[in-house]
Amino acid sequence: MIARLTGIFAHASGNMIIVDVNGVGYRVSVPVSVLGQLGEIGSKIVLHIHTAVREDDICLYGFIGMDQQKVFEMLLTVTGIGPKVALAILSGMDVESLAEALSKGDLKTLTRIPGLGPKGAQRLTLELGDKMRYLVFERRSDSKADKMRHLPVDLVLADTIDGLISLGYNRNDARKAAERAVQAAGDQIDTASALRAALNLLTKG
DSSP: OOOEEEEEEEEEETTEEEEEETTEEEEEEOOHHHHTTSOSTTOEEEEEEEEEEOSSOEEEEEESSHHHHHHHHHHHTSTTOOHHHHHHHHHHSOHHHHHHHHHHTOHHHHTTSTTOOHHHHHHHHHHHHHHHHHHHHHHHHHHHHHHOSSOOHHHHHHHHHHHHHHTTOOHHHHHHHHHHHHHHHGGGOOHHHHHHHHHHHHHTO
């Protein structure tokens, strides 16, 4: 399986590009949003690749960031959502906006995407809403961690409790799990790590 391509941006037609890797041209479908980030024809590019193997074809789908690839692959797990619709979704919305819309069940925003009707949008929110809520919180937590690597323990605890509540846990269970996670890690833990640890405690009962 091809997981990444590093080569020359050789050609573009619609949302399909060709990446020249040592004289071999790879045809890759990308979200329209990615095209504007590739630079001029002839530029060196790096793409994260999702390889789809069919009986009569092998299709490559390319992304600038691994988070975009991750969301693309999450979309494909939803009944009725194929690669074309998943690419259309990521062409019309960036990862952050899509995660927010799915986590909030914002069907009005989702149905503005070409090829995604009300039923498809509802399936997306039902099947991916919880995962996207965690993704939204995790990205915010990671962003905070980049700015402040060692937050006060009480702030980490409060953020972890809020994160668990946003994922559907009641406040009492959230507080108990958050306190255990923070106490086990000591004063070097960040919010993202505390949330993961607390979720592990809750899922294990």
